[in-house]
Amino acid sequence: MSTVNYTEIIFKIKEEYIKYTRVNEDGSVHFTLEMPVAEQVCPHCGASTRKSKGKRPRDVKFGAIQHHTVTATYLQRRYKCQECNHTFIEKNPFVSRYLRLSKTNMEYLFRQLGEKGSFTEMAKRSDVSVSTVIRYCSKLAIPKPAQLPTVLGIDEYKGNADGQIYQVIITDLRNHSVVDILPKRDTRALIQYFKTFS
Ligand SMILES: [Zn+2]
Structure with missing residues (x-):
């Protein structure tokens, strides 16, 4: 089974978004992700645009699969609205604004809250530090x-x-x-x- 097949199922990374895949000697996987130019709706004025204004790399942690970490450099595209001139980042399925944990990894992290286990185990499974787990969990208001x-x-x-x-x-x-x-x-x-x- 190729890496890509379960990458899409578990991490919601579509094959066409993967520009490069690097499998390291220790088994960890690093992707370079990029989304194609697509029509975007300006969050400021609601106009549509396809005018791409370059990309910025973001580090994303997707967690681990069978003890091998999965990380990515996501080249997030910016768009420029031709109506109001604002620039904004594209919508993406991987990661929320300002965060480094992927959406699927966050879901996974929070799902673990319902199970017995320590922050240390949670950190290991999501490939983050214990302090990150605590920080994310304290953000979660039930x-x-x-x-x-x-x-x-x-x-x-x-x-x-x-x-x-x-x-x-x-x-x-x-x-x-x-x-x-x-x-x-x-x-x-x-x-x-x-x-x-x-
Ligand atoms: Zn606009």
Whole structure:
């Protein structure tokens, strides 16, 4: 099986976006990605344009597959709106603005929050440092649910909020989703939390 086949399925990188592929001796893979010129909608005025204004390289971390890291240099194209003269970056399926983790890698990282595991393991699987995992996870605000699911999962969760080593993760077992993460795992904190629901 070629690298490209599962690259598209797992990392959502289409074959036609790959300019170069480099497979290193340690098995890690590095892509050079570029998207073709396509019609873009100006985010400032809504006009359409195809006027490309050059490309800028961005480093993207896609995570790891079978312990081999997958990284990319994404040559992100800029466009110039001919109506309002603003320049803007193209829309892309790989990475969000200002971030270095690919979209699929972020999804993967957050999916791991529902599983038991340490930040160290999460970091390893996503090919980032532990501090990056913590930084991304702390950005993730889980809104307090309006009501609790019928079947609740309560488990300890290894984190570092509020100076506590263990937090409590509350999950919806039927839908396999995270309901909330509570900073303390003592009984009183749990009772206080559940008291807020009718
Ligand atoms: Zn415009």
